[in-house]
Amino acid sequence: MQPPRSSRPLDAEDWALVEAARAVIDAATDAGPEEDGVHTVGAAVRAEDGRIFVGVNLYHFTGGPCAELVALATARAGGARTLTTIVAVGNHGRGPLAPCGRDRQVLADYHPGIRVIVPTEAGPLSVLIPELLPLAYQRSAPPGETAAPGEAPSRDA
Numbered sequence: 001m002q003p004p005r006s007s008r009p010l011d012a013e014d015w016a017l018v019e020a021a022r023a024v025i026d027a028a029t030d031a032g033p034e035e036d037g038v039h040t041v042g043a044a045v046r047a048e049d050g051r052i053f054v055g056v057n058l059y060h061f062t063g064g065p066c067a068e069l070v071a072l073a074t075a076r077a078g079g080a081r082t083l084t085t086i087v088a089v090g091n092h093g094r095g096p097l098a099p100c101g102r103d104r105q106v107l108a109d110y111h112p113g114i115r116v117i118v119p120t121e122a123g124p125l126s127v128l129i130p131e132l133l134p135l136a137y138q139r140s141a142p143p144g145e146t147a148a149p150g151e152a153p154s155r156d157a
């Protein structure tokens with residue numbers, strides 16, 4: 001498969017982000033190798049100012065958040081509003097993981113300029129989120145309102 005046009009190899013800052021995600025899940029996982037657990041994936045996000053925020057997933061059958069979403073909220077709680085790159089890493093050395101569809105939609109809606117580190121056959125690459133969600137669903141705002149990132153969901157969904 002052709003890599004997306006925006007893809008680029010990881011630089012030192014990207015690898016530091018991968019390492020931050022690896023470190024947080026290795027420290028926090030509750031599952032052994034090949035076991036299911038509540039915390040099996042870590043994520044790290046870099047803010048525009050260079051700060052790194054991390055999170056781990058919180059599995060629950062009702063729809064607990066993926067690690068990426070927890071890291072996004074942690075960044076926001078830390079005052080970071082513009083985020084440049086995100087990565088998720090599996091526990092037990094599984095390396096970078098591609099974000100699920102829900103995460104792609106959240107990232108595209110709230111951080112449309114963010115880069116995502118994804119695994120490929122050629123090793124991990126950094127890709128702009130729009131290329132991970134081609135022909136994406138577009139929320140439409142009611143007449144007279146604008147659908148800005150982070151605003152309430154549309155009424156027609």
Ligand SMILES: [Zn+2]
Pocket residue numbers: 066067068099100101102103
């Ligand atoms: Zn997910």
